[in-house]
Amino acid sequence: MNSNKSFQKLDEIRAEVLASRSGDKPCISVCGGTGCHAQGCEEVARTFQEELAKQGLSEAVDLRRTGCHGFCERGPLAVIHPEGIFYQRLQPKDVEEIVTQTVVNKNVVERLLFTVPKLKYGIVREQEIPFYQQQQRIIFANNGLLDPTDIRDYIALDGYQSLAKVLREMTPEQVIAEIKASGLRGRGGAGFPTGVKWEGCRNFPSDKKYIVCNADEGDPGAYMDRSVLEGNPHSVIEGMLIGAYAIGASEGYVYVRSEYPIAVQNVKIALQQAKDHGLLGKSILGTDFGFDINVFQGAGAFVCGEETSLMASIEGRRAFPKARPPFPVHSGLWGKPTSINNVETWANVAPIIAKGAAWYSSIGTETSKGTKIFSLVGKINNTGLVEVPMGTTLRRIIFDIGGGIKGGKKFKAVQTGGPSGGCIPEMLLDLPIDYESLARAGSIMGSGGMIVMDEDTCMVELARYFLNFIQEESCGKCVPCRIGTMQMVEILTRITEGEGRDGDIDRLDQLARTVKAEALCGLGQTAPNPVVTTLRYFRHEYEAHISQKTCPAAVCRSLVQFRILPEKCTGCGRCAIGCPTGAITGAKKEVHSIDVSKCVKCRACYEGCRFGAIIGESVHAHSRGKVANA
Numbered sequence: 001m002n003s004n005k006s007f008q009k010l011d012e013i014r015a016e017v018l019a020s021r022s023g024d025k026p027c028i029s030v031c032g033g034t035g036c037h038a039q040g041c042e043e044v045a046r047t048f049q050e051e052l053a054k055q056g057l058s059e060a061v062d063l064r065r066t067g068c069h070g071f072c073e074r075g076p077l078a079v080i081h082p083e084g085i086f087y088q089r090l091q092p093k094d095v096e097e098i099v100t101q102t103v104v105n106k107n108v109v110e111r112l113l114f115t116v117p118k119l120k121y122g123i124v125r126e127q128e129i130p131f132y133q134q135q136q137r138i139i140f141a142n143n144g145l146l147d148p149t150d151i152r153d154y155i156a157l158d159g160y161q162s163l164a165k166v167l168r169e170m171t172p173e174q175v176i177a178e179i180k181a182s183g184l185r186g187r188g189g190a191g192f193p194t195g196v197k198w199e200g201c202r203n204f205p206s207d208k209k210y211i212v213c214n215a216d217e218g219d220p221g222a223y224m225d226r227s228v229l230e231g232n233p234h235s236v237i238e239g240m241l242i243g244a245y246a247i248g249a250s251e252g253y254v255y256v257r258s259e260y261p262i263a264v265q266n267v268k269i270a271l272q273q274a275k276d277h278g279l280l281g282k283s284i285l286g287t288d289f290g291f292d293i294n295v296f297q298g299a300g301a302f303v304c305g306e307e308t309s310l311m312a313s314i315e316g317r318r319a320f321p322k323a324r325p326p327f328p329v330h331s332g333l334w335g336k337p338t339s340i341n342n343v344e345t346w347a348n349v350a351p352i353i354a355k356g357a358a359w360y361s362s363i364g365t366e367t368s369k370g371t372k373i374f375s376l377v378g379k380i381n382n383t384g385l386v387e388v389p390m391g392t393t394l395r396r397i398i399f400d401i402g403g404g405i406k407g408g409k410k411f412k413a414v415q416t417g418g419p420s421g422g423c424i425p426e427m428l429l430d431l432p433i434d435y436e437s438l439a440r441a442g443s444i445m446g447s448g449g450m451i452v453m454d455e456d457t458c459m460v461e462l463a464r465y466f467l468n469f470i471q472e473e474s475c476g477k478c479v480p481c482r483i484g485t486m487q488m489v490e491i492l493t494r495i496t497e498g499e500g501r502d503g504d505i506d507r508l509d510q511l512a513r514t515v516k517a518e519a520l521c522g523l524g525q526t527a528p529n530p531v532v533t534t535l536r537y538f539r540h541e542y543e544a545h546i547s548q549k550t551c552p553a554a555v556c557r558s559l560v561q562f563r564i565l566p567e568k569c570t571g572c573g574r575c576a577i578g579c580p581t582g583a584i585t586g587a588k589k590e591v592h593s594i595d596v597s598k599c600v601k602c603r604a605c606y607e608g609c610r611f612g613a614i615i616g617e618s619v620h621a622h623s624r625g626k627v628a629n630a
């Protein structure tokens with residue numbers, strides 16, 4: 001097939017799919033992302049299929065299993081098109097009513113709508129829900145609209161048109177110039193300008209070049225890359241194809257952790273379908289451009305996300321990082337020039353080519369262009385994935401989109417950038433999020449993890465937790481990271497156990513500087529961030545642990561004991577039911593009490609009590625006074 005015919009074929013598929021969906025044909029789009037899977041979406045989708053068949057509607061109504069819609073807190077969820085009616089927390093028993101009432105009779109099932117706590121009524125349309133309304137979705141625009149296992153859905157939404165444009169109208173140099181002009185920076189953490197990276201790779205002479213999609217995503221709590229790959233794998237493949245054309249690469253890898261089975265499955269299906277449609281392999285779209293993509297499943301070590309470790313892992317070697325230079329663009333996979341980019345970086349490419357660099361660079365801030373997806377987790381009402389323009393403030397993300405703090409508690413801090421990110425306090429809530437402002441606050445963008453903490457979080461324990469994670473994930477190759485992080489964990493552990501010593505804060509500070517300055521790779525260089533930022537913004541908590549042997553948030557087990565306030569206890573018995581060790585006793589409707597000798601300080605009673613009747617106080621309360629209450 002010559003190239004004109006191939007381009008035509010793409011247009012034909014698009015026209016055919018659009019024609020089959022034109023008019024008001026109803027479509028039920030059921031989220032099939034991992035979050036909704038965990039909450040039973042498969043059964044909901046199956047019940048929809050059965051119910052449609054039962055009512056003779058299988059042909060008249062499209063049922064589409066899509067990727068993550070972002071509002072994972074409310075899953076399993078479904079949107080009924082063309083009206084865009086959003087139903088949440090679905091169970092199979094709700095399905096018959098949705099089909100009869102909404103799909104057939106065009107009525108809304110009120111009880112399944114999302115209700116903002118302050119409002120008394122449910123919100124009908126997806127786009128009117130504050131969580132969605134205040135986002136700007138470029139990467140995620142189509143996640144809730146397409147079936148990731150059907151390339152025709154992607155093509156119908158203008159998929160592969162950017163690739164066609166590039167192959168038809170642009171030289172590789174023009175593509176690179178466009179990406180440079182867009183201001184796109186790598187979304188994997190460091191924010192390196194993508195066009196500059198591609199140019200470096202293109203200009204380095206070699207008989208073979210590679211590109212890699214980094215989908216390792218080892219940050220606890222981060223799952224945006226997984227969701228893009230699961231929900232819209234062709235957007236990543238199209239970006240990689242354009243990148244390969246620009247760089248002159250003939251082979252690519254998607255490096256994805258094997259803990260992401262749906263992402264692995266959907267990428268493999270997408271690659272096969274792209275091949276079947278002449279979009280991968282030799283003579284792509286009938287041109288002389290050829291490119292192939294392999295999927296490599298990583299074993300899930302955090303350090304494997306670091307680019308030099310990742311490439312060692314693909315080569316079949318132990319995932320040890322290497323000192324740079326040489327940089328991968330000069331000597332990457334098997335010593336050949338390699339451009340490695342993050343999932344979200346690749347997914348930005350096709351929209352930039354489609355709408356132009358000027359459009360893209362009009363979004364965001366002076367130095368950070370476009371949008372960024374954040375995974376909003378922790379003590380937040382609307383857990384989920386949020387895509388906003390760079391420069392959006394933390395307050396807007398956490399309160400306007402995220403719906404504020406769970407249980408009406410007070411915001412304390414947000415950790416951005418994954419385990420080696422920093423903790424940002426309340427006084428910086430109006431910080432516009434971009435690479436530079438986060439760095440000034442002592443944190444990093446990382447790949448976009450955002451863990452929100454409430455007043456019940458001990459910042460010393462939090463720093464210990466993340467440092468411990470990093471220490472366990474350290475590959476051990478360089479001494480500053482291997483030994484330095486271990487010493488920091490030892491000091492933090494003794495502080496949280498009430499064994500902190502004078503001088504520990506200075507020791508931590510000194511170790512943090514050394515590890516940051518001397519570690520071989522980004523893992524060690526960023527590891528001290530949680531300690532550095534909690535020391536900067538929450539130093540008083542360290543001092544309370546060390547000097548007064550108290551934990552102000554009543555979290556550290558060695559320093560806290562729980563007590564029931566008789567004047568507040570209603571005898572509801574909720575605390576006793578939640579107690580795993582039977583430490584709480586009391587008759588129904590009578591004041592309960594805690595046997596401290598049995599209490600393991602798991603906080604289940606404290607968190608479960610609806611009357612604020614349980615307080616955590618210092619084990620030294622009698623000598624030093626109460627430190628926290630509900």
Ligand SMILES: Cc1cc2nc3c(=O)[nH]c(=O)nc-3n(C[C@H](O)[C@H](O)[C@H](O)COP(=O)(O)O)c2cc1C
Pocket residue numbers: 185186187188189190191192194214215216217218219302303304305306307308340341342343345447521522523
């Ligand atoms: C410990 C460590 C883990 C990393 N994990 C990831 C990851 O999971 N995904 C990712 O894209 N980049 C990760 N990076 C950054 C990569 O080394 C690299 O900078 C990135 O893939 C480049 O892509 P970009 O230019 O599109 O950001 C990690 C870096 C370090 C030091």
Ligand code: FES
Pocket residue numbers: 031032033034035036037067068069070071072073075076077
């Ligand atoms: S997995 Fe369904 S909304 Fe995220």
